Amino acid sequence: MKNIFIYTNKSEASESCARDLAEKLKAENFTVQSEFSDSTEFVCVVGGDGTLMHAMRDCGYPATPFVGINTGHLGFYQEFHPQDLDELVGIIISGDYNVQSHRLLTADVKLAGGDVRSYQALTDVVFRGSMSKVTHLRLAIGDSFIENFSGDGIIVASSAGSTAYNYSLGGSIVDPRVSLLQITPIAPMNNKTFRSFTSSLLVPPGLDVHIYPEAGFTKSGYLIVDGEEYFFEDVEDVAIDLSEQTVNIVRLAGYDFWAKVKSKFL
Ligand code: NAP
Numbered sequence: 578m579k580n581i582f583i584y585t586n587k588s589e590a591s592e593s594c595a596r597d598l599a600e601k602l603k604a605e606n607f608t609v610q611s612e613f614s615d616s617t618e619f620v621c622v623v624g625g626d627g628t629l630m631h632a633m634r635d636c637g638y639p640a641t642p643f644v645g646i647n648t649g650h651l652g653f654y655q656e657f658h659p660q661d662l663d664e665l666v667g668i669i670i671s672g673d674y675n676v677q678s679h680r681l682l683t684a685d686v687k688l689a690g691g692d693v694r695s696y697q698a699l700t701d702v703v704f705r706g707s708m709s710k711v712t713h714l715r716l717a718i719g720d721s722f723i724e725n726f727s728g729d730g731i732i733v734a735s736s737a738g739s740t741a742y743n744y745s746l747g748g749s750i751v752d753p754r755v756s757l758l759q760i761t762p763i764a765p766m767n768n769k770t771f772r773s774f775t776s777s778l779l780v781p782p783g784l785d786v787h788i789y790p791e792a793g794f795t796k797s798g799y800l801i802v803d804g805e806e807y808f809f810e811d812v813e814d815v816a817i818d819l820s821e822q823t824v825n826i827v828r829l830a831g832y833d834f835w836a837k838v839k840s841k842f843l
């Protein structure tokens with residue numbers, strides 16, 4: 578392996594860490610690239626979980642291994658700290674690491690008039706209305722209509738994203754060796770007029786989850802993919818699934834998902 582791209586967020590700590598890492602890699606005769614390209618063989622991401630998601634998106638979700646160096650807050654996707662750069666360079670040279678594969682979420686937004694906008698995400702897809710109003714949505718799973726939902730919105734998380742927003746909403750933590758979509762309601766209303774599921778629904782990939790504005794209410798809404806927000810005026814349907822395309826996160830030889838959960842959450 579020769580070509581390594583370093584992606585960093587704009588914090589001073591990250592930029593200084595990225596400079597140190599570039600020096601150490603060059604000293605071992607690696608080529609440090611300032612942009613991702615087809616020749617990139619390995620990506621080092623300096624920042625937090627949010628930065629890792631942004632890096633994957635900016636690079637176009639390639640199959641190239643991504644390793645995280647945590648200068649963020651939680652660092653669920655990261656295996657290294659800025660003080661571990663020698664160890665990082667060591668495993669890049671030796672190849673002594675595993676890659677954890679994650680299938681990507683896909684979201685296709687169909688607009689009135691027929692246009693379809695497509696997005697990918699590692700962690701989660703949210704569809705919601707404005708902050709100050711109730712959103713009325715319909716939820717279908719595969720060919721089955723499930724419910725009229727009233728509340729703030731609906732999130733669909735991958736297993737990789739189960740520990741993020743999904744978890745804050747009372748959703749379940751899912752071992753990433755299980756590929757599924759977790760549909761979790763955001764502040765569902767439950768009274769004699771509106772009734773929706775209050776727990777998460779777990780569905781296998783391949784079924785196609787559909788969320789769309791209920792007739793008679795506003796058709797506008799926000800699609801939020803991995804924290805990136807898009808506003809649409811006239812939504813017919815949002816179709817969400819897992820694709821076959823995977824991204825790869827570098828994990829140390831001793832990595833254990835449940836040990837990581839314990840260390841970050843308990
Ligand atoms: P942000 O507001 O800067 O950070 C969101 C927080 O979520 C950060 O602490 C981040 O960790 C953490 N996070 C991201 N992915 C995670 C994962 N797989 N497991 C555990 N924690 C994770 O926004 P951002 O950095 O652009 O990230 C967007 C994500 O924020 C969304 O995908 C959504 O899941 C999450 N979010 C959470 C809430 C909530 O919990 N109430 C609300 C909105 C959005 P780092 O500190 O390492 O970056």
Ligand code: MN
Nearest residue numbers: 625626627628
């Ligand atoms: Mn962040």
